[in-house]
Amino acid sequence: MAGGWSKDGAVQDQIDDSVNDSVKRARDRLPKGESAKNCDECGELIPQARREALQGVRLCVQCQSELDDREQQDTLFNRRGSKDSQLR
Secondary structure, eight states: OOOTTOOTTHHHHHHHHHHHHHHHHHHHHSOOSSOOSBOTTTOOBOOHHHHHHSTTOOSOHHHHHHHHHHHHHHTOOOSSOOHHHHTO
């Protein structure tokens, strides 16, 4: 159902765009290539088990956790712009 000047299915299009953006962002974040032996941020040794489990890993667990927290804060936006959802 659309309202005003929006076309039918506009809400579903917004939902689909949000999902597609999230999937693309997640795929772009996947590590690629050979794993580093030392963390790119702090220089600490990355454990062998982590290097084997995650191909292309570049950060230690602590630095990766901090990066994930920062990125999570940066992606909190309201695509729909509804006043109701902004107040939550």
